[in-house]
Amino acid sequence: MPSQEDLLNFVILSLPLALTIIVVVVTLWLAHVFLIKRHAALGNEKLFSRQLTMLGLSIVGVLVIILALPISDSSRNQIIGLVGLVLSGIFAFSSSTIFANLLAGIxxxxxxxxxxxxxxxxxxxxxxxxxxxxxxxxxxxxxxxxxxxxxxxxxxxxxxxTRSTGTIISTSLSLGYDIHHSTITSLLTQAAENCGLTDPFVHIVELGDFSITYKISGKLEEVKSLISSRTMLNREVLDVLHDSQIEIMSPSFMNQRRLPDELKMIPPKQTAKQQDDAPAVEEVIFDKAEAAEQKEQKVESVKAQITSLKEQLSSADAEQKTNISNKIATLTEKLKNSAD
Missing domain, CATH: 2.30.30.60 (SH3 type barrels.)
Structure with missing residues (x-):
C-alpha cells in the first residue's frame, strides 16, 4: 500500500499536468465559442480561416500536454514521434477524402x-x-x-x-430551303435586339438534307437575368418568324390530314404580354445565392470605405481627424455586425 509520502509525490508530479490539461481544454473551448459557435450563421465561406485556426490550436494543445507529462525526455520524444506518426497515417488514409478536399479548398x-x-x-x-x-x-x-x-x-x-461583365446566349432552330438565308438572318437579328441583346450575330450551323440549322447569338450584359433572357430570346424568335408568316418546322413534316396549300401552321397572335410586375425567374431560383452575393458586396464596400478614410486621416487636421475616426469606428462596428 502506497504511503502518504508517495501519494504526495504523485500529486506534486501530476499537478502541472492536470493544470496544463485544464488550461488547454478551457482555451480550446473558449476559442471554439468565440471563433465558430458564436458565428455559426456565417456558413463555410466565412468560417474557413476560423476552422483552420482551431485545427492549429488543437495540434498545439496536444503538444503542450505531451510536454507537460512527468516523464523522461526520451519517453516524451517517443510519444511526440508516435503522435506525428498517427497524424501522418490519418492524413495518408484520408488523402482521397477529407485531406484532399482541404488542400483543394486552399x-x-x-x-x-x-x-x-x-x-x-x-x-x-x-x-x-x-x-x-x-x-x-x-x-x-x-x-x-x-x-x-x-x-x-x-x-x-x-x-x-459566366463572366460578370456579360456573356453570350444563343438558340438554334431549323428552317426549310425555300426561304433565303438573308431573310432569316435579318429576322433572327431583330429577335435578339428585341430581347435586349447587343451585337447579335447569326451562324448557319448545318446544311441538312431537309433543312438549314441557324443559330442566333447575342451578348447579355446583365448576367443575373441569364435564365429568363434565354426564355425571352426563344419567345422573340417565335414571335418574329410567325409575324413574318414563316413556319418553324422541317420540310419533312407530315400530317395525315389533307390541308389547303394556303394554310400555315402558325398559331394566332396573342396580344397579352407577360406582366411587367411579375417577379424575375432568377429572384425565385437563386434567392440564397443572390443574398450571399449581396452580403459579400456589402462587406467589401464597407472595407473600401474604411481604407479610404484611413488614407485621409494622415493629411487631416485635428477636427477632421476626430470626425474621420468616428466614421471609421462606426464603419468598423457595421462591418463586425455584417460578419455576425
Whole structure:
C-alpha cells in the first residue's frame, strides 16, 4: 500500500499536468465559442480561416500536454514521434477524402477561379455559387436546389464561369430551303435586339438534307437575368418568324390530314404580354445565392470605405481627424455586425 509520502509525490508530479490539461481544454473551448459557435450563421465561406485556426490550436494543445507529462525526455520524444506518426497515417488514409478536399479548398482560395454569386458549370452541374467552403462548394441550381460539390471534384473537372461583365446566349432552330438565308438572318437579328441583346450575330450551323440549322447569338450584359433572357430570346424568335408568316418546322413534316396549300401552321397572335410586375425567374431560383452575393458586396464596400478614410486621416487636421475616426469606428462596428 502506497504511503502518504508517495501519494504526495504523485500529486506534486501530476499537478502541472492536470493544470496544463485544464488550461488547454478551457482555451480550446473558449476559442471554439468565440471563433465558430458564436458565428455559426456565417456558413463555410466565412468560417474557413476560423476552422483552420482551431485545427492549429488543437495540434498545439496536444503538444503542450505531451510536454507537460512527468516523464523522461526520451519517453516524451517517443510519444511526440508516435503522435506525428498517427497524424501522418490519418492524413495518408484520408488523402482521397477529407485531406484532399482541404488542400483543394486552399488551392481554390489561392487561384480564385470564381466568387460567390457567379454562375458556374462543373460537369453536368450548373448554378450560382452560394458558399466556398473548407471541404466543399455549394451551388444553387436552376431548380433552386442546393448542391454541395466536394472541392476535389471541382479541381478535377473543368469549371466554366459566366463572366460578370456579360456573356453570350444563343438558340438554334431549323428552317426549310425555300426561304433565303438573308431573310432569316435579318429576322433572327431583330429577335435578339428585341430581347435586349447587343451585337447579335447569326451562324448557319448545318446544311441538312431537309433543312438549314441557324443559330442566333447575342451578348447579355446583365448576367443575373441569364435564365429568363434565354426564355425571352426563344419567345422573340417565335414571335418574329410567325409575324413574318414563316413556319418553324422541317420540310419533312407530315400530317395525315389533307390541308389547303394556303394554310400555315402558325398559331394566332396573342396580344397579352407577360406582366411587367411579375417577379424575375432568377429572384425565385437563386434567392440564397443572390443574398450571399449581396452580403459579400456589402462587406467589401464597407472595407473600401474604411481604407479610404484611413488614407485621409494622415493629411487631416485635428477636427477632421476626430470626425474621420468616428466614421471609421462606426464603419468598423457595421462591418463586425455584417460578419455576425
Amino acid at each position: 488551392m481554390m482560395r489561392i487561384t480564385t477561379p470564381f466568387k460567390t454569386g457567379d454562375f458556374i458549370q462543373v460537369d453536368t452541374y450548373f448554378g450560382r455559387v452560394v458558399e466556398r467552403g473548407l471541404l466543399d462548394t455549394e451551388i444553387q441550381t436552376e431548380a433552386s436546389d442546393l448542391v454541395a460539390l466536394p472541392n476535389t471534384f471541382m479541381i478535377t473537372h473543368p469549371i466554366s464561369v
